[in-house]
Amino acid sequence: MDLSKLKRRPPFPFETIAVAISFSPSCLPILLEAKRLADACGSSLLLLHIGEKSLEKDQQLDDMMSKAGVDPKHSRVIWMEGDPVDTILRLCKLNIVDLLVLGALEKENLLKFYIGSIARNISRRAKCSVLLLTNPTLQPQKFKKVIVNGAENPKTIHTINTALYLARNLNVKDVTIVTEVHLPGLAMAIADDSTAPEQKEIKKNITEDFTENLHTLIDQCDAGDIRITDKIVRGKPGYAISKYASDRNADLLVINSPDTHLNVFDRIFTHDIEFILADLPCNVLIVHSRVSGD
Numbered sequence: 001m002d003l004s005k006l007k008r009r010p011p012f013p014f015e016t017i018a019v020a021i022s023f024s025p026s027c028l029p030i031l032l033e034a035k036r037l038a039d040a041c042g043s044s045l046l047l048l049h050i051g052e053k054s055l056e057k058d059q060q061l062d063d064m065m066s067k068a069g070v071d072p073k074h075s076r077v078i079w080m081e082g083d084p085v086d087t088i089l090r091l092c093k094l095n096i097v098d099l100l101v102l103g104a105l106e107k108e109n110l111l112k113f114y115i116g117s118i119a120r121n122i123s124r125r126a127k128c129s130v131l132l133l134t135n136p137t138l139q140p141q142k143f144k145k146v147i148v149n150g151a152e153n154p155k156t157i158h159t160i161n162t163a164l165y166l167a168r169n170l171n172v173k174d175v176t177i178v179t180e181v182h183l184p185g186l187a188m189a190i191a192d193d194s195t196a197p198e199q200k201e202i203k204k205n206i207t208e209d210f211t212e213n214l215h216t217l218i219d220q221c222d223a224g225d226i227r228i229t230d231k232i233v234r235g236k237p238g239y240a241i242s243k244y245a246s247d248r249n250a251d252l253l254v255i256n257s258p259d260t261h262l263n264v265f266d267r268i269f270t271h272d273i274e275f276i277l278a279d280l281p282c283n284v285l286i287v288h289s290r291v292s293g294d
Contacts, residue, residue, distance in 0.1 A: 007290070008290055009096075009098075009290055010158075010289075010290075011098070011129055011158050011159075011161075011162045011287050011288060011289045011290065012098070012161070012162045012165040012166070013041060013042075013043075013098070013165065014037070014038075014041045014043045014098040014099045014129075014166075015043055015044065015096070015098055016043060016044050016045075016046055016095060016096060016097050016098055016099075017034055017037055017038045017041070017043040017044070017045055017046065017097070017098065017099045017100075017101060018045075018046040018047075018048055018091070018092055018095070018097040018099070018100045018101065018128075019031060019034035019045070019046070019047055019048070019100075019101040019102075020048050020049075020050075020088060020100070020101070020102055020103075021047050021048060021049040021061065021064075022049075022103075023049075023057065023060060023061075024103070026103050026136060027064060027103075028064050028067060028068065028138065029133075029136035029137050029138055029140075030101060030102075030103045030133055030136045031047075031064055031065070031068045031070065032068045032136070032138065032140055033101065033133055033136045033140050034101040035068050035069060035070055036140050037099070037101070037131075037170075040169045040170055041166070041169045043098070043099075044074065044075065044076075045070060045074070045075040045076075046075070046076050046077075046078065046095055046097060047061070047065075047070075047075060047076070047077045047078070048078050048080075048088060048091055049061070049077070049078070049079050049080075050080060050081065050082060050084045050087045050088060051079075051081060052079075052081055053079040061077065078091055078095075084118050085118055085121045085122055085125070088100070088122060089122065089125060089126060089127070092126065092127070092128050093127060093128075097128045098128055098129060099128060099129045099130070099131060100122070100126060100128055100129070100130050100131070101130075101131045101133065102119045102122065102123075102130060102131070102132055102133070103119075103132075103133050103136060104119065104132050104133060104134045104280050119132065120277055123273075123277060123286055124258055124273075126257070126286070126288060127288060127290070128288055129162065129257075129285065129286060129287045129288050130285070130286045130288070131283065131284070131285050131286075132280060132283065132284045132285075132286070133283050134280050134282060134283050134284075135283075141251070142170065142171075142172075142251075143167075143170055143172055143251040143252045143283070144172065144174075144251055145174075145176075145248060145249065145250045145251045145252070146163060146167055146172050146174070146175045146176070146250070146251065146252045146254065147175075147176045147177075147178055147241070147244065147245045147248065147250045147252070147253050147254070148160050148163045148175060148176070148177045148178070148253075148254040148255075149177075149178060149179075149180075149241055149253075149254065149255045149256060150177040150178055150179040150214050150217060150218075150230070151179065151180065151237065151256060151272075152179075152213060153256055153259075155256040155257065155287070155289045156217065156256060157217060157220055157221065158287065158289035159254060159255065159256050159287040159289060160177060160217070160218070160221050160254075161221055161222055162254070162285075162287045162289075163175060163254040163285070163287070164221060164222060164223055164224070164226055166254075166285070167226055168224060168226065172226065173225075173226065173227060174226070174227045174228075174229065175223075175226055175227070175228050175229070176228075176229045176230075176231055176248075177214065177217075177218060177228060177229070177230050177231070178230075178231045178232075178233055178241050178244055179210050179211075179213075179214045179230075179231070179232050179233075180232075180233055180234070180235060180236075180237045180238075180240040180241055181207060181210055181232055181233070181234045181235075182234075182235070182236060182237060207232055210232055211230070211232055214230050214232070215230065218230060231244070236272075236275070237272035238272030238273060238274065238275035238276050239272075239275040241253070241255075241276075242275055242276045242279070242281045243281070245281040245282055246281035246282070249282075250281065250282045251282060251283060252282060252283045252284070252285060253276070253281060253282055253283070253284050253285070254284075254285045254287060255273065255276065255284065255285070255286055255287070256286075256287060256289070257286050257287060257288040257289070258273045273286070
């Protein structure tokens with residue numbers, strides 16, 4: 001396999017979609033969703049099971065593939081033993097996977113979702129985009145409300161365009177792009193001796209700057225006939241957009257992949273993506289843009 005193809009590889013189109021198979025009760029719904037995405041995007045489908053292969057498991061997988069309508073001639077199955085996180089990451093790299101589909105777990109007695117340690121570590125370290133499904137069903141639901149993080153970051157333009165690419169393929173008509181304004185950042189910009197009207201004007205100017213930057217970013221994107229709505233929300237990065245997605249009953253939240261090189265404050269304090277991974281507001285797509293050449 002020519003791994004040089006990975007360097008600065010665009011995050012879309014999704015030429016190869018992989019799905020992790022665990023034989024849990026949610027496995028068939030997850031496979032159905034991965035199949036739907038592969039069909040919509042014209043992608044090849046790769047099924048990964050980390051663990052020992054047995055006749056019983058092989059028969060179970062054949063049955064699931066049949067129920068999901070997965071054609072063995074147009075898909076591949078890889079069985080491999082090893083550490084789940086390291087093995088899945090290695091297989092995604094070796095097979096030039098563009099999107100990895102994983103399932104999230106439902107908290108007992110609560111309509112909230114979280115991801116286990118395996119999916120969490122994969123989400124942090126993956127060199128491909130990762131889709132976390134919170135509530136896959138045997139009758140996959142259409143993504144109608146899609147929210148994209150419009151953070152000021154070199155990756156964001158690629159994340160937005162990836163979201164628009166997926167939206168076009170899934171016939172999504174509307175996408176909302178959200179930028180978070182951190183309140184402590186506003187407070188630092190305001191002098192202690194500022195009057196109330198002055199403070200109000202400073203906040204207004206800073207918000208307008210964020211809005212203008214967001215509009216400039218949107219103008220660079222390939223929206224086509226998709227209607228884009230922009231929104232500014234105030235709050236801690238990660239937490240604010242997660243709450244916004246939850247309040248709006250979003251179907252999909254699209255965010256940047258975590259930065260590879262974190263500074264000391266990122267390691268001490270909760271990073272923005274950690275707020276989202278700790279309590280998923282909906283299905284989450286983490287776009288790995290490879291803009292840094294990772």
